[in-house]
Amino acid sequence: MKVAPYRGRDGHDEGPGEVTGPDPGLGPDFPRAVLHHLGTGVLIMDTSGRIVYANPWAERLLGRSAAEMTGRDAHDLLHRRADGSRLPHERCMLRAPLRTSFAEQGSQEFFERADGTVMPIIWSTTPLLRAGRQEGLILVFGDFSLYRAAEQRMTAHTAALERLTGRLNLLADVSSVLMSAVDAVDRMRRLLRLLVPALGDWAAVTLWADPYGTPEHIAVRSAARPGRARQLEGPLRLSPRSATAVVRLMQAEEPVLLTSNEVRDPSAPLAPVEGQLFERLGGQCAVVVPLSARRKHYGMLTVGRTGDPPAPNDAEVRLLSDIGRRVGLVLDNTRLYREQRNVAETLQRQLLSPLPQVDHIRMAARYLPAQSAMEVGGDWYDAFLLRDGVVAVVIGDVVGHDLTAAAHMAEVRNMLRALAWDHQKPPSLIMSRLDEAVTYTSDAPMATLVFARIEGPEGGPWRLNWVNAGHPPPLLVTREGHTRFLTGGHGPLIGLSAALHLGLTWPDMDEQLPPEGTLVFYTDGLVESRGRPIDAGMAKLRHHAAVLARRLRDATVDDFCDQLLQRVRPSEDDAALLAVRLPPRGAGAPGDPRPEPPPQAPYSPAAPDRAAPGSAQEDAPVTDPTHALRPE
Numbered sequence: 224m225k226v227a228p229y230r231g232r233d234g235h236d237e238g239p240g241e242v243t244g245p246d247p248g249l250g251p252d253f254p255r256a257v258l259h260h261l262g263t264g265v266l267i268m269d270t271s272g273r274i275v276y277a278n279p280w281a282e283r284l285l286g287r288s289a290a291e292m293t294g295r296d297a298h299d300l301l302h303r304r305a306d307g308s309r310l311p312h313e314r315c316m317l318r319a320p321l322r323t324s325f326a327e328q329g330s331q332e333f334f335e336r337a338d339g340t341v342m343p344i345i346w347s348t349t350p351l352l353r354a355g356r357q358e359g360l361i362l363v364f365g366d367f368s369l370y371r372a373a374e375q376r377m378t379a380h381t382a383a384l385e386r387l388t389g390r391l392n393l394l395a396d397v398s399s400v401l402m403s404a405v406d407a408v409d410r411m412r413r414l415l416r417l418l419v420p421a422l423g424d425w426a427a428v429t430l431w432a433d434p435y436g437t438p439e440h441i442a443v444r445s446a447a448r449p450g451r452a453r454q455l456e457g458p459l460r461l462s463p464r465s466a467t468a469v470v471r472l473m474q475a476e477e478p479v480l481l482t483s484n485e486v487r488d489p490s491a492p493l494a495p496v497e498g499q500l501f502e503r504l505g506g507q508c509a510v511v512v513p514l515s516a517r518r519k520h521y522g523m524l525t526v527g528r529t530g531d532p533p534a535p536n537d538a539e540v541r542l543l544s545d546i547g548r549r550v551g552l553v554l555d556n557t558r559l560y561r562e563q564r565n566v567a568e569t570l571q572r573q574l575l576s577p578l579p580q581v582d583h584i585r586m587a588a589r590y591l592p593a594q595s596a597m598e599v600g601g602d603w604y605d606a607f608l609l610r611d612g613v614v615a616v617v618i619g620d621v622v623g624h625d626l627t628a629a630a631h632m633a634e635v636r637n638m639l640r641a642l643a644w645d646h647q648k649p650p651s652l653i654m655s656r657l658d659e660a661v662t663y664t665s666d667a668p669m670a671t672l673v674f675a676r677i678e679g680p681e682g683g684p685w686r687l688n689w690v691n692a693g694h695p696p697p698l699l700v701t702r703e704g705h706t707r708f709l710t711g712g713h714g715p716l717i718g719l720s721a722a723l724h725l726g727l728t729w730p731d732m733d734e735q736l737p738p739e740g741t742l743v744f745y746t747d748g749l750v751e752s753r754g755r756p757i758d759a760g761m762a763k764l765r766h767h768a769a770v771l772a773r774r775l776r777d778a779t780v781d782d783f784c785d786q787l788l789q790r791v792r793p794s795e796d797d798a799a800l801l802a803v804r805l806p807p808r809g810a811g812a813p814g815d816p817r818p819e820p821p822p823q824a825p826y827s828p829a830a831p832d833r834a835a836p837g838s839a840q841e842d843a844p845v846t847d848p849t850h851a852l853r854p855e
Contacts, residue, residue, distance in 0.1 A: 224485075226480065231489060237853070257461050257543065258278050259278055259620050260277060261278060263280055263364070263365045264285070265278040265281055265706060266297060266362040267359060267360075268297050268352065268359050268360055268361075269359040270357065270358060270359055272296050273408045274295055274296075275293065275294075277292050284336055284342065284364075285337060297317070297362070298310070298315045302315055302334065302342055302723070303333045303334065304333060305343075307339070309759055316501060317362060318348075320348045320360045327347070328346060328347040328348070328372075329345075330345040334364070344365040344366065344367050344369055346363065346364040348414075362772075376377075393542070394549075400414050400416065402553075407441065408441050411550075414546075415427075416444065418523030419526075421525055422526055423444040423510075423535070424445065424446055424527060424530060425445065425505075426444055426524065428440070428443075428524055429441070429522045429524075429525065431522050437460075438458070439458045440455055440459065445504045447529070451503045451504060451837060455504075455596060455598060458822070461495055465492050468493050469492075472513065472521060473481065473513050473514075473515070474513065478544050479510070480508060480511075481497055481508065481509050483501045483507050483512055486498040486501055494509060494597035497509065500525060504529075504753045506527040506528055507529070508527070508650065509528050510525070511525050512526070513525070513547060514546070514550050514553070517555050519555050519558070521555070522554075534798075535712055545624065556648060557651075568591075569602075570629065571629070573603070573716070575588075576603075576606065579608055579643045583805045583809045583819060583820055584614065584803060585806075586606055586785045586801065586802065587779075587781040587783075587802050588799070589788060589798075590797075590799050591797060593801075597748075600624045600628050600796075601631060601670070602645045602746045603621075604618050604799045604800070605639075605640070605801075609644060609676070610644060611647055613647075613676045614676075615674070616676075617636070617675075617744065618673055618694065618744035618799060619639075619671060619672030620672070621667060621669075622670065627788075631666075631668065634665050634667050635661060635665070635672075638661065638665070638675065639653070648754055649688070649731045650675070650676060651690050651729045654692055654714065654717070655729065657717055658717050661717050663721070667716040667718065668718065670692070670718060671693040671694040673689060673696075673697060675688065675694075676689070677736070677742075680812075681811050682808070682809040682811050683809065683812075685736045686733060686734070686735050686736060687735075688731065688735075689709070689712050690714060690732065693714055693716035693719075694746075695750060697743060697744050698745075698765060698768060699737075699743075700733070700743060700769065702776055703772070706717075706772075709734060712729065712730055712731075713729075713733035736805055737805070738806070738807050740843075741780065741802055742805075743802050744763070746796030746799045746800075747796070747797040749764065749799075750791050752796070759845070760791075764787075771786055775779065779824060780802050806820065
């Protein structure tokens with residue numbers, strides 16, 4: 224094949240000439256000028272694979288002159304494997320168009336430069352046809368090393384991003400587990416399921432919050448030896464020397480890398496804690512992460528490796544350190560929550576009253592706090608003996624659901640007790656005095672309550688005398704299951720009439736009570752919620768109370784309360800419930816041969832070591848002994 228010489232603008236020959244004939248209108252030298260100045264390597268080969276033309280860019284890329292390459296077999300001269308070794312002719316992809324007449328392209332081939340280095344190329348070969356006959360091929364190629372380096376960087380960046388995403392996803396899963404509402408042991412076991420085998424072949428959580436107590440492996444997990452891991456869970460016996468070493472490890476500010484040689488020696492200080500993990504679960508090293516927060520030290524997390532690489536890298540150590548800090552914060556928050564809850568529970572039990580046991584009447588009370596950390600609120604119940612031997616019963620609710628509401632509740636409750644003891648009756652007078660006292664001597668907000676007196680001669684009949692200050696009405700349940708709300712006696716809320724100078728009053732109501740009937744006093748948290756109006760809640764309470772009265776005729780009032788709460792299921796607001804069970808007709812009367820009913824259940828939301836108010840007043844003066852109940 225002959226190629227006409229190309230002459231530059233200065234008239235000198237610049238190399239082989241063009242291969243196609245017709246003049247495109249820009250002069251016969253134009254196609255050749257394009258090949259000459261093209262910014263990529265171009266080699267033209269004849270049908271035997273010998274180079275007949277190389278443009279200047281090919282010379283630059285290969286470090287070889289066109290004259291040096293012309294007439295040489297392109298495959299033998301240039302084509303190599305990645306390691307620089309020669310490639311057989313039959314494996315040459317660049318010569319394929321000579322056999323198939325089809326264009327080919329790729330990026331997995333290599334050319335050898337003049338200095339012996341190997342250059343990856345991106346290439347394309349096209350059959351060279353003239354008048355329908357194949358006279359060779361054209362190879363266009365470029366240096367692919369820059370593209371390959373960029374691809375490798377992108378691959379590395381992608382891998383790093385995937386690792387970072389994996390770590391972030393792991394941290395998200397860890398946070399989800401640590402915030403779950405399960406006990407500490409279950410929470411730690413779920414945590415170890417995330418860490419093994421993602422960050423290690425085995426892991427253990429050892430807690431020792433009390434230096435005077437006993438450290439314990441509360442959770443141990445191994446991917447290869449799950450049975451042995453479970454056997455390692457439990458308390459540990461430490462010598463003073465080992466205890467000192469463990470405390471030092473717990474107080475470390477950063478993770479500590481331990482090797483098996485440091486702990487497998489039985490005499491090593493850490494052998495009782497870490498040595499048995501290595502011995503039973505294997506491995507050469509482990510990372511120990513202290514579990515600390517707010518200067519409190521709770522234990523340590525140990526993550527061991529048995530395979531290659533034996534030790535975690537810096538990123539994995541930082542990740543474990545972050546997880547350890549999260550676990551430490553969760554343990555510390557659990558401690559703070561437990562302390563707050565104990566304080567709140569103690570406060571609540573002191574604010575609530577033990578129930579007095581009077582003659583054959585039996586009482587039961589329940590208090591259900593709202594779902595909050597402090598678990599105190601403005602709901603309360605009360606029952607106490609007055610000077611005339613009558614039982615006073617109170618159910619009330621001060622606005623609010625926090626410690627402030629509980630403090631105001633205690634104010635209102637104590638005022639009511641004092642006024643009831645001093646004035647005795649009628650209930651309307653006591654409500655009027657309480658409204659004035661709350662308005663002028665307290666900063667308590669408004670409150671709703673029912674104040675009632677249960678009175679009558681020994682053996683009955685018994686009567687209920689009450690007033691209602693804006694509170695849900697009591698429910699009267701007979702032994703046969705008939706129910707009725709005692710809707711009378713309604714007046715304004717406490718703290719409203721006197722404050723606004725309304726002059727409102729509370730009408731006194733009186734109701735005869737059936738023998739063996741049950742009075743149910745409750746707060747609105749028992750019958751009202753965001754998804755249920757109070758009318759629907761009261762209807763539900765009435766229905767279940769009727770069903771239980773028929774089914775539990777011989778059951779205690781405590782059983783009645785417990786099953787009623789199970790059926791009503793209050794959940795959002797705090798709620799108080801007080802049930803009073805009346806004795807059969809004639810029970811306790813002089814000459815009654817029937818035995819007394821079982822003693823009142825000792826269970827009460829109030830503190831168990833507190834005595835019921837009035838329980839020691841057997842000798843208290845009774846104003847009208849024929850119309851009052853006497854304490855036992």
